[in-house]
Amino acid sequence: MSITIDVNGTQHEVEGDPSMPLLYALRDQIGLRGAKFGCGLGQCGACTVIVDGRAVYSCLMPISALEGRAVTTTEGLLEDGEPGKVHRAFIEEQAAQCGYCIAGMVMRAQHLLERNPDPTDDQILDGMQTNLCRCGTHAAIIRAVKRAARS
Structure with a gap:
């Protein structure tokens, strides 16, 4: 097909x-x-x-x-071949350890921020809960979503 x-x-x-x-x-x-x-x-x-x-x-x-x-x-989500707003926030917060989950996390964060541009901590936790990070960088990922919301 x-x-x-x-x-x-x-x-x-x-x-x-x-x-x-x-x-x-x-x-x-x-x-x-x-x-x-x-x-x-x-x-x-x-x-x-x-x-x-x-x-x-x-x-x-x-x-x-x-x-x-x-x-x-x-x-x-790239902007002129460079990291977009959510990508930059993840980089600035050093949210990646092994990096395997990060593309999915970025997309989940993008989806959350499109629906709610100023989420609370609880809304971020709820919105990101379906994506797993086995390295345990969840705190940095939450900070990255907050940073992206502010930018």
């Missing part, structure tokens, strides 16, 4: 079984490696992207569900 997917404002022709996860199309066919394979079960958030304004696990999203929908990846 061939399907056209809008990723970061660019149309991409993707070939594969209709049930193929978006994550595989992004990484293997489109060449965007920000979203990571973590669990493959929608439990860790390393593969988080935004589809039509909603944060989703790309490991669970079949390509057949994406015709005519807009996908944003962490690469789509």
Whole structure:
């Protein structure tokens, strides 16, 4: 099956079984490696992207569900090839240790801030809870989301 997917404002022709996860199309066919394979079960958030304004696990999203929908990846948040506002906040707060979860965390934070540009601590915790960081940098991640909200 061939399907056209809008990723970061660019149309991409993707070939594969209709049930193929978006994550595989992004990484293997489109060449965007920000979203990571973590669990493959929608439990860790390393593969988080935004589809039509909603944060989703790309490991669970079949390509057949994406015709005519807009996908944003962490690469789509770059500003003139440089880190965007949320990226910069994560860098400034040194929120990454191993870095594996960070692209998904950035996307979850972006989604949260699009819906609530001035979240409270509890709202940040609630909004970020579906993404896991095994290195334990959660405090720095929370600070990064606060910094991004202020900028």
